[in-house]
């Protein structure tokens with residue numbers, strides 16, 4: 001998954017606010033679509049067996065310092081390791097580059113349909129790379145007796161606490177070496193792991209099995225997951241960790257879109273709109289950007305996706 005549906009949708013919307021002016025009108029016109037389609041790659045996993053490895057990289061499989069030593073480019077990585085192995089332990093950084101190339105081509109061809117399609121998909125994979133548990137064999141805390149940590153971190157925490165997160169981020173920037181940048185993302189995500197695992201253990205000291213977990217039944221199957229009270233305490237211990245990854249994901253999504261647009265020859269995106277932008281749209285975008293800059297999107301109820 002990566003961020004759960006809620007997180008992906010929020011990040012995809014935020015990414016639009018950090019874009020340069022020349023791109024923003026086009027992306028804002030299609031905001032509803034891009035937000036909705038931000039989760040399409042996860043949905044595709046149900047029908048396409050080749051999809052799953054594109055969402056993660058269990059980089060520690062390759063050794064304790066592999067995150068710093070792994071060849072960044074696909075050619076070098078696949079010369080060093082069998083493709084079967086690379087596929088088994090996840091492809092996210094390389095798949096981001098594939099998507100980046102496709103989006104660049106879509107801009108070159110001024111193909112609106114493809115621009116939207118690859119913008120949405122590229123955003124998703126970049127966002128997944130920002131989730132620490134998407135970079136490890138211990139992807140659900142299952143190797144350290146912390147089963148369920150995945151959905152706690154990427155779904156429950158953002159949904160429960162988004163109202164308190166700062167949703168402002170730095171503007172999109174041009175990436176001279178996108179392949180390297182996505183590896184920097186993986187490294188930053190991976191670096192958060194020891195702390196998030198240790199804090200879960202630490203916070204658990206104040207809970208019993210009964211207060212730490214809740215059991216729910218879905219379709220006749222029982223599932224044990226972290227309780228609201230535990231999630232609250234854990235969020236407190238983590239401080240700004242989750243919101244920082246969320247902000248970084250929004251900025252990086254925008255930066256990749258921007259880079260593809262530049263590399264695709266900076267096509268005039270407003271000319272690609274079927275109808276020109278209306279004064280009302282311009283006004284609405286201005287209002288949203290102002291709220292974004294002040295960190296008041298939630299308070300002004302301007303997020304398209306609502307938490308439960």
Ligand SMILES: [Zn+2]
Pocket residue numbers: 001002041042055124128
């Ligand atoms: Zn995913």
